[in-house]
Structures are given as C-alpha cells and as structure tokens.
Amino acid sequence: MAETAQARGKRRSRTTASMADVARLAGVSSQTVSRVSNGYAGVNEETREQVLAAMKELGYRPNSAARALKRGEFRTIGVITFSLSSTGNVRTLEAIATSAAAEGYAVTLLPVAVPTQDEVRGAFTRLEELAVDAVIVIMEVHLLDAATIMLPPYVQVLVVDSDAGDHYTVVDTDQAGGSRTAVEHLLGLGHETVWHLGGPEDSFAAQRRTDAWRAALTEAGRTPPPLIRGDWSAESGYRAGLELAAHDDCTAVFAANDQMALGLLRALHERGRRVPQDVSVIGFDDIPESGSFLPPLTTVHQDFAEVGRLCVQAVLRKMRQDDPEHGTTLVPTRLVIRASTAPPPPGGGRVAG
Numbered sequence: 548m549a550e551t552a553q554a555r556g557k558r559r560s561r562t563t564a565s566m567a568d569v570a571r572l573a574g575v576s577s578q579t580v581s582r583v584s585n586g587y588a589g590v591n592e593e594t595r596e597q598v599l600a601a602m603k604e605l606g607y608r609p610n611s612a613a614r615a616l617k618r619g620e621f622r623t624i625g626v627i628t629f630s631l632s633s634t635g636n637v638r639t640l641e642a643i644a645t646s647a648a649a650e651g652y653a654v655t656l657l658p659v660a661v662p663t664q665d666e667v668r669g670a671f672t673r674l675e676e677l678a679v680d681a682v683i684v685i686m687e688v689h690l691l692d693a694a695t696i697m698l699p700p701y702v703q704v705l706v707v708d709s710d711a712g713d714h715y716t717v718v719d720t721d722q723a724g725g726s727r728t729a730v731e732h733l734l735g736l737g738h739e740t741v742w743h744l745g746g747p748e749d750s751f752a753a754q755r756r757t758d759a760w761r762a763a764l765t766e767a768g769r770t771p772p773p774l775i776r777g778d779w780s781a782e783s784g785y786r787a788g789l790e791l792a793a794h795d796d797c798t799a800v801f802a803a804n805d806q807m808a809l810g811l812l813r814a815l816h817e818r819g820r821r822v823p824q825d826v827s828v829i830g831f832d833d834i835p836e837s838g839s840f841l842p843p844l845t846t847v848h849q850d851f852a853e854v855g856r857l858c859v860q861a862v863l864r865k866m867r868q869d870d871p872e873h874g875t876t877l878v879p880t881r882l883v884i885r886a887s888t889a890p891p892p893p894g895g896g897r898v899a900g
Contacts, residue, residue, distance in 0.1 A: 564605035564606055564607040565607075566580050566581065566584075566607070568605055568607065569598065569601045569602055569605055569607050572601040572604065572605060573594075573597045573598045573600070573601035574597070575594060575597065575598060579594060579598065580598055580602075583595050583598040583599065583602075584602070620680045620866070621678045621679060621680050622651060622652050622653065622680065623652060623653045623654070623655055623677075623678065623679045623680060624643070624647050624652050624653070624654050624655070624679060624680065624681050624682070624683060624859070624862060625654075625655045625656075625657055625674055625677060625679035625681070625682040625683070625702075626640060626643060626654055626655070626656050626657065626682070626683045626684075626685065627657045627658075627659060627667070627670050627671075627682060627683075627684045627685070627686060628640065628656070628657075628658060628659065628684075628685040628686060629658075629659050629661075629685070629686050631658065633779055634804070634805070634806065634832055634834050635708070635752070635804075635832065635849070635851070636685055638851035639685060639707055639708075639851055639854055639855055639858075640656070640685070640855075641851070641855070642851050642852045642853075642854060642855020642856065642858075643683055643855040643858050643859060644855075645852075645855065646855045646856045646858070646859040646860075647859050650859060650863065652680075652859070652863075655677050655679055657670045657673060657674070657677075659686065667686070674702060679702065680702070680703070680866055681702060681703040681704070681705070681862040681863075681865065681866055682702055682703070682704050682705070682862075683704075683705050683706075683707060683858050683859075683862060684704060684705070684706045684707065685706075685707045685708060686706075703862055703865040703866050704716075705717070705718065705858055705861055705862045705865065706718075707719065707854065707858060708720075708751060708752050709751055713873060714873060715873055716861055716862075716865060716873055716874065717873075717874070717875040717876070718854055718857045718858045718861060718875075718876045718878070719854070719875060719876070719877055719878070720752075720849045720850070720854060720877070720878050720880060721877040721878060721879050721880050722752050722755035722756050722759065723755050723756075723758065723759035724759075724877075724879065724880060725756075725759075725831060725847035725849070725880030725882075726755070726756040726757075726759035726760050726763070726801070726831070726847070727759050727762075727763045728847060728880065728881075728882045729741075729760075729801045729829045729831065729847055729882065730759075730760055730763040730764060730767075730801060731763060731767075732829065732845070732882055732884070732888065733799040733801065733827055733829060733888065734763075734764075734767055734769070736799075736827065736888060736889065736890045736891070737890045737891055738798050738799035738827065738890075738891050739769065739798070739891070740764060740769045740770060740771070740772055740799070741760065741764060741769075741772075741799045741800070741801050742772045742775070742791060742794075742797050742799065742800045742801070743756075743757060743760045743761075743771070743772070743774055743775070743800070743801050743802075743803070744775050744776075744777055744784060744787050744788075744791070744800055744801070744802040744803060744807050744808075744811060745757045745760075745774055745775065745776045745777070745803050746776070746777065746778070746779055746803040746804060746807075747776065747777075747778050747779065748776065750779075752803075753803055756803045756831065757774060757803070760801055761774075772794075772797070775787045775790060775791065777802075777803070777807045777810075779803075779804055779806060779807060780806060780807070780810070781806045781807065781809045781810035781813075782810055783807060783810065784802060784806065784807030784808060784809060784810025784811040784814075785810030785811070785813050785814045786810070786814075787807070787810070787811060787814075788810060788811035788812070788813065788814025788815055788818075789814045789817075789818065791811070791814075791815070791826075792814055792815055792817075792818035792820050792826075793818075797826060798825070798826055798827065798891040798892065799826065799827045799828075799829075799888075799891070800826060800827070800828050800829070801829050801831075802828065802829065802830045802831065803831055804830060804831050804832050805830035805831065805832045805833065805834045805836075805837045805840075805844060805846055806832075806834070807830075808828055808829070808830035808837075808840070808844055808846070808887075809840060809844075811828055812828060812840060812841065812842075812844075812887070815828070822842055822887055823842065823886065823887050823888050823889035824889065824892060825892055827845075827887065827888040827889055827891070828844065828845070828887045828888070829844075829845045829846060829847070829887065829888055830844050830845070830846035830847070831846060831847045831849070832846060832847070832848075832849055833846045833847065833848035833849060833883050837883075837885075838885060840887070842885070842886035842887045843885035843886045843887065844885055844887045845882070845883065845884050845885045845886070845887045845888040846882075846883050846885070847880050847881070847882055847883070848880055848881045848882070848883050849878075849880055850878050850879070850880070853878050854878050857876055857878065861876065
C-alpha cells in the first residue's frame with residue numbers, strides 16, 4: 548500500500564528534517580523554503596502557509612547558526628555587568644532586554660564575578676564562543692582600558708554609566724543635572740546647606756553626583772559639609788543616618804540613591820529627628836517603592852527604559868555603521884517632589900536676609 552504524505556512526515560520527524568524534506572512535502576523549491584524561514588518578502592500567502600504547515604508537520608527548525616553566517620549577524624547582543632544587586636543595573640538590564648526583543652534581538656548576559664581586569668578579559672574571551680553581534684557593558688570603564696583586554700573582532704561595544712565618551716560610545720543618565728536639581732530644590736526651600744550621603748568611591752555615577760553636589764553648593768556661595776559615603780545599600784544609609792542625626796545643624800540631606808535614603812529615614816526616626824519637619828531628605832533613582840516610604844520620598848527620577856532603548860538603538864547603529872563615532876548621550880532626569888522635603892525648622896538653617 549502506498550505511503551501517505553502524512554505517514555512519510557511522521558517517519559521523517561523521528562530524524563532531523565532537512566530543508567529539502569520540507570520542500571518536497573510542501574511541493575515547492577528549497578529556495579522558497581529558505582525565503583519563508585528567513586522571513587523574506589516575495590512569497591505569496593498561500594505558499595507561505597503551505598511551507599509553514601510542512602515545517603510543523605516535519606518538526607523542522609531552521610538552522611540559526613547557518614542563517615547567521617549567511618546574513619553576517621547572529622541577532623544577539625551580549626551584556627556584561629558586575630552586579631545584579633543594584634537597582635540601576637537590574638532596571639537597565641531589563642530595559643535593554645525589552646528594547647532588544649522589540650528589535651528582534653536576543654540578549655546574552657555575561658556576569659563578571661569581581662571587578663578585575665582578568666575577569667573582564669575572560670568575559671570578552673567568552674564572547675568569541677557565544678556568537679554575539681555587539682556588547683553593552685555596564686561597568687567601570689577603566690577596566691576596559693587595559694592593554695591586556697582584547698575585544699573580539701567585528702564586535703561593537705557600547706558602555707553604560709561612564710565618562711569614556713572619548714574612547715567608546717556611551718549612554719548615561721544626566722547624573723550631574725539630576726544632582727544639581729536636588730541641591731537647588733533644597734536650597735530653594737531655605738536650607739543653608741545640604742549634606743550629602745554619597746555612593747561608593749569607585750563608582751562613576753556616585754562620583755558625578757558628588758561632584759555636582761559640591762559644585763552646586765559652591766556656586767551658591769555655601770560651604771559643602773563633610774562628605775559621608777555609603778555603599779548603595781539601605782544598611783549603609785542607616786549607619787550614615789546615625790552619624791548625620793548627631794549633627795544639630797543638619798537640616799537637609801541629598802542621598803545618592805533611594806536605598807540609602809531608606810536607611811537614612813529609619814536612623815533619623817530612631818534618633819527623634821522628624822522628616823521633613825527637622826530634616827529634609829531627597830534621594831536619587833525614583834525606585835517603584837520610593838512613593839511608599841515613610842514619608843514618601845522626594846527623589847530624582849531616572850528614565851531606565853529610555854536608557855535601555857537608547858543603548859540598543861545606538862549599538863544597532865554601530866553595527867550598521869551608520870554612527871561609528873564615539874561620544875556620550877545623556878538621558879534627562881526630573882525631580883519628583885513628595886513629602887520628605889520642606890523648609891527648615893525656624894532658626895534651623897534659613898539663609899539670613
């Protein structure tokens with residue numbers, strides 16, 4: 548008895564089906580199957596449906612590696628980052644993945660255990676095995692400047708959160724502008740000066756926020772108080788808050804991120820310093836929970852979704868050689884005013900005159 552097409556399809560599906568198998572079952576040429584599997588135009592809808600049905604029946608899956616070689620791209624973007632514990636890194640990575648998917652690209656994450664040149668060099672070496680078209684790096688850029696780090700050939704690199712615009716294409720939040728806005732808001736409320744709870748010393752973002760804080764106070768004719776550092780965590784903000792609560796002349800604090808501001812609020816509460824009646828507190832990031840702090844936190848909003856979108860768009864332009872130049876793109880911030888900031892207490896820091 549003659550074997551039916553369906554029976555032949557089931558028999559073939561037990562082994563790996565080829566493009567030729569799909570072409571025979573669909574009654575078309577292998578070239579037509581190739582055009583359908585690669586999403587090319589010029590195939591009428593009836594033929595396309597016929598080919599897709601044959602692919603499904605045979606369990607045929609296009610060879611993505613072969614297609615990548617033919618096209619000259621893998622449609623995959625690598626992302627190298629040190630930490631997934633910080634709010635900024637996680638939200639930036641989420642935005643990059645979302646924007647990449649919208650462009651038809653996958654994302655391969657390469658975490659670096661510790662911020663050393665050997666680890667970074669190892670991450671780039673692994674890229675040669677992972678077949679990516681471009682790399683977005685979320686890390687301190689000075690590690691990329693080591694002569695021992697060899698970038699894979701033909702792989703475009705973009706850096707997030709850096710001051711390396713002379714050497715790389717960079718996308719970043721306007722850290723300095725956001726910090727100035729925070730300080731100016733507190734001075735505008737009548738505070739004589741603004742204390743700063745800064746981030747870790749080895750962070751570019753923390754350094755830019757600190758530099759802008761100090762510059763804004765100096766330009767306003769105010770003396771910057773001693774800098775107090777944390778490590779981005781709420782616990783470090785709590786420890787700093789215990790220290791700041793001991794300063795009776797401290798009526799306003801700009802925390803370099805919302806998590807440290809959260810710990811700061813707790814410490815001030817425990818020491819009997821009311822927010823905002825005695826001390827105003829402002830953060831940076833505008834994490835989703837910041838509006839639920841007690842009191843709700845005034846903070847600088849970072850548009851992580853826009854940072855991610857611009858990262859993907861910039862790296863795609865580099866891949867297509869439409870925008871090969873280095874430079875920095877800054878994403879604007881905005882101040883979100885809530886209940887944690889207010890004028891200083893009477894006689895507690897207002898500017899005379």
